Amino acid sequence: MSFNDYTFLDNSTEYPEELKPWKEKLTKILHEMNAYGFxxxxxxxxxxxxxxxxxxxxxxxxGGIDGRGKLKINGVFSIVVAFQCKRYKGSVGAPAIRDFRGALTADVEKAVLITTGTFTQEAKKEANNPAKVQIDLINGEELVDMIISLGIGVKPMTSYEIDEDFFENM
Structure with a gap:
């Protein structure tokens, strides 16, 4: 049986560990990391x-801020960015956004909340409230894509499908 013979309809579908899609496996690893490691x-x-x-x-x-850093834009401007990390399997709601915003200090010019889960519509609305400090959001899917594009803890693999008919007809 080949990989294409398996049907992945929902999370209850059972299939061999070696055939799990790699993004799903990476997401599982992120969920299981200890908080400080994440x-x-x-x-x-x-x-x-x-x-x-x-x-x-x-x-x-x-105090609700997991870290901070500086980002230099075009070699001219530096801004202080605070970040918060949430290993969620579900959704981050608006209260988490408000709590994070409330923890920001006066020297923080930008904030980003990174999760392995998703964000509720209310959380997205709260994060983008024009009357308050804007908070950028990175959901689990975007996080996995960033890890892949940056090559952090992953390496590409090449796989080949063998054309057995080709060899039999030689």
Whole structure:
């Protein structure tokens, strides 16, 4: 039986571990990481995206901010960015956005909330409220895509399908 013979209809479908789609496997790994490890991964992603001085706050008593860094834009402007990391299987709601915003200090000019899950519509609306500090959102799918594009903890593999008829007809 080949990979294409399996039908993936829903999460209850059983199939061999070696045939699980790699994005699903990476998402599972992210969900199972310890909280501090996940924060360090987000730190690394932000560094690879061009941030400097990216630091993860202490494990406890971070006041709702998991880390901060500086982003230099076009070699001219530097802005201080705070980030928060949430390993969620479900959705991050508006209260989490409000709590994060409330933890921001006066020196923070931008904020980003990174999750392995998704964001509710209310959370997206709250994050983009024009009357408040804007919070950029990175959901689980975007996070996985960033990890892949930056090549962090993953490596591409080449797979070949063998044309057995070709060899039999030689």
């Amino acid at each position: 924060e360090r991964l987000c730190q690394r992603i932000l560094r690879e995206c061009g941030f400097s001085h990216v630091e993860v706050t202490k494990k406890s008593g971070d």
